[in-house]
Amino acid sequence: MLWRKGRASDNVVQDTGGGGGGRGFGGGRGLGLGGIILVVIVGLLFGKDPGQILQMLGTMEGDQGAPAQQQSSAPVDNEQSQFVRSVLGSTEDVWGQMFKASGQQYPAPTLVLFNGSVSSACGAASAAMGPFYCPGDRKVYLDLTFFQEMQTRFHAAGDFARAYVIAHEVGHHVQNIIGIMDQVEQAARRGTPMQGAEGLSVRQELQADCFAGVWANHSQQQLNWLQAGDIEAALNAANQIGDDALQKQSRGYVVPDSFTHGSSAERVRWFRTGFTAGNIKSCDTFGAAQQ
Incomplete structure (x- = not known):
């Protein structure tokens, strides 16, 4: 991937707060429902015990005397930061163009690049959770050690x-931005299951995979x-982090009722769908008979 051809985004910042002490939902009274769901989903995705993560985050949030976290511009001389800036810049250009067309x-x-732990509008988080997006503050959080x-x-x-x-x-x-997350939350409140092979969480995650494919199509244009091999690398990544692959690695067996992100085959298929079509209309994972 010739990533240096991309425009560097100005929206990459470095967290400098040292972890903990941040405000979650409810004015700093700990993780709200959305934050807890986020912890459980990400914990299951990466083979972590959500209970242990929640216990650790509770300890972090209990330190009321910790200073508020601050953010500064990410270092421009760091190659990994430059890479992140380039990719994010491309997503801005692609989605900016598509939104403008409509x-x-x-x-x-x-x-937000962080090291070890970070505070977000979704509560405190650790690197053990992996990369995540918090809708409360509209920020993506990434510890670069995840790439390793x-x-x-x-x-x-x-x-x-x-x-x-x-x-x-x-x-x-x-x-x-387009309201999908609100619709998912409303459906969950009405009792539609979040987890499981047919759950809302899986459909939401597969759609994000499809959107990533749409971006890949337009960024290449x-x-x-x-x-050569770049698309295969992305498909391999999607394959390696499917729920079934991760559960086999961590448990030795697969439990479809606990799926949160979709199987390896589903994640590969939906990324490929987005890449081939280059259109978000092709990414209706909620209405598709086959995920």
Whole structure:
């Protein structure tokens, strides 16, 4: 991937607060329902015990005397930061163009680089959760050590595999902007199941994969920056982090009723669908008979 051809985004910041002490939902009284759901989903995705993560975050939030976290511009001399800036800049250009074509303005998200732990509008979080998007503050959070974990634990190497991860989280931002997340929340309140192979969480995550594919299509048209093997690297990443693959790795067996992100085959299929079509209309994972 010739990622240096991309425009560097100005919306990448470095968290400098040292972790903990941040405000969650409810004015600093701990994680709200959305934050707890986020912890459970991400914990299950990466083979972590959600209970342990919640216990750790409770300890972090209990330190009321900790200073509020601050953010500064990410270091421009760091190659990984430059990579993130380039990929995020491309997502801004692609989604900005697509929103403009439909008569709308695209409000770009901020991407926060953190080390170890961070506070967000969704509550405190640790690197153990992996990358995540918080709809409460419209920010993507990423600990760069996750890229190393992708290679060593998930066997997903390559720049475009990393770009896919960023594009997936930005896909959640797009869902937030166009109202998908609100619709999912309303359906969950009416009793529609979130977890499980047919649950809302899986459909929402697969749509973010599809949106990442749409971005990949348009970014290639704009920059011609993909090289041989790049798409395969992204598809391999999607395959390695499917619920079934992760559960086999962590448990030795698969429990479809606890799926939150979709199977490997589903994640690959929906990324490929978005990439092939290049249109978000092709990403209706909620209405599709086959996920």
